[in-house]
Amino acid sequence: MKEKEIIIDIWRTDAHSVEIGIKKKDEFRAKSRQFTADTDIIGEISGDMEGYVTYRQSPWESDDLEQRLVLKIFTKSINWKGTLEELVSQGYTRSLGSSQMLPVFTINLSNNDFQIIIDRVFKPKSLNKEMYTFMIIEDGISYPYRIEADRFTLGSDWDVFNHHDNKIAKIDGSAFNMGGKWKIHINKGITLPSSFDEVLVLFCCQLKFIENIMDRYERVVKSLKKDEELNIKVENDEISLYQNPRRIRK
16 A cells, blocks of 8 residues: 655755745734744645644744744645644753653644643663654544654664554655755554644654754753752743643632
């Protein structure tokens, strides 16, 4: 059975026709509240999904203790499809309790009522193989998955497994693309949640930034351990993601 293929192409520079040639930022903001003033289009999605990749410049360009990644994907008509946000306070907490740097991301999608958490995990005896886990809740069922780096290929290549240990998707990264390019191959012979494709697309998009994130984690965790006056600042956008939905507010 033919595989589903989705291509993510992060552009090398900002000199692309989507914004500069026809100057559509104001029009994009009018089409979607999710397209904020500090949103920058950085890439394109093609194949069995079409759209644009964006990130918010303000949180990403902040100082170390306040920096966080916020990525969004839109359709070609600028309808919001999903957002990936870095949970810096949770990531730093996990990293402080481990010998590994363990960032955490949350994904909110237009077609899913639940947050989807992506964790970088450390698996003993795995030769430090990079690995992430996530779950998708749909129709009262939890679908857990893991994404494992392929150490024996060039580029940023990954295999995706379900909880039955079946490989259900593969991500091929290009080692020679200056911006960042990934092809997602999804097995059509297995039933997957409707949000699965968007999760993998957003996972690929954050790979463009993960090296910088890991370097920042090393610096911040080291500083937090040394400086007793230093605390983790939680931005308002991130605080809202932690709020207790069951608390009775007056």
